[in-house]
Amino acid sequence: MVDNRHVVEEFVARLEARDWEGWASLLHPAVVYELPQSRERIHGRDLYLAFNRAYPGEWHLSVTTVIADDAHGVAWFDWTVGGEEGEEPADGIAFFDLVDGLITRVTDFWPEPYDPPAHRPDFMERY
Amino acid sequence: MVDNRHVVEEFVARLEARDWEGWASLLHPAVVYELPQSRERIHGRDLYLAFNRAYPGEWHLSVTTVIADDAHGVAWFDWTVGGEEGEEPADGIAFFDLVDGLITRVTDFWPEPYDPPAHRPDFMERY
Numbered sequence: 001m002v003d004n005r006h007v008v009e010e011f012v013a014r015l016e017a018r019d020w021e022g023w024a025s026l027l028h029p030a031v032v033y034e035l036p037q038s039r040e041r042i043h044g045r046d047l048y049l050a051f052n053r054a055y056p057g058e059w060h061l062s063v064t065t066v067i068a069d070d071a072h073g074v075a076w077f078d079w080t081v082g083g084e085e086g087e088e089p090a091d092g093i094a095f096f097d098l099v100d101g102l103i104t105r106v107t108d109f110w111p112e113p114y115d116p117p118a119h120r121p122d123f124m125e126r127y
Numbered sequence: 128m129v130d131n132r133h134v135v136e137e138f139v140a141r142l143e144a145r146d147w148e149g150w151a152s153l154l155h156p157a158v159v160y161e162l163p164q165s166r167e168r169i170h171g172r173d174l175y176l177a178f179n180r181a182y183p184g185e186w187h188l189s190v191t192t193v194i195a196d197d198a199h200g201v202a203w204f205d206w207t208v209g210g211e212e213g214e215e216p217a218d219g220i221a222f223f224d225l226v227d228g229l230i231t232r233v234t235d236f237w238p239e240p241y242d243p244p245a246h247r248p249d250f251m252e253r254y
Binding site: 005041068069091110111112114115120 | 132161163164165166167168169170174177178181183192194195196199200201203218220222236237238239240241242243246247248250251252253254
């Protein structure tokens, strides 16, 4: 059985390493990439590669948790983009569909910090 | 082996059903609930239950994807809170740690819509 967990781990690790050929080799040629928060989409490995190669900033990714089964995977990762010492990492989440060990769909989320809503119960801690 | 996928599916389904006793029975008494976006935390099943029982709004949850292994799980779900006909669902994501079929940690994310950044390449579609 294909090790989808390993594929997901390598997806993040090869991005971080800017190993573009190695990264693209994990993707199906017809991969679809979606960003639901901005409702943006890219069709195909070549354009998705072009998008990531050109992505601005000194971005870094580091996996926290990977979960995978025989058809899906998820990576929960820390990311920074400023390249500054001491920059606080933020959370990112990417879901994957996989077929025969190739990634056919990537959907990622970039949740932003917000203030707690009003009227939270007293027992909720801040950290 | 405990079916962690089933536990995660039931976590969402019993919330949606307001089956509070059934929902709490999936949780370890010392469960920790965290919301990284607002840096809020709740310790323990009883307070977490109190929080959810009292949560305002006509909220609804519907699972899209569940992935689980022997220690972790994730639920990607649609949610609405307004109770209005035709309300567009938003994406929510909850990660779980599990021990012997009980949930010991829940971390959830509520990614909000945003406009695409400037200087996106022409080949990115909007949907």
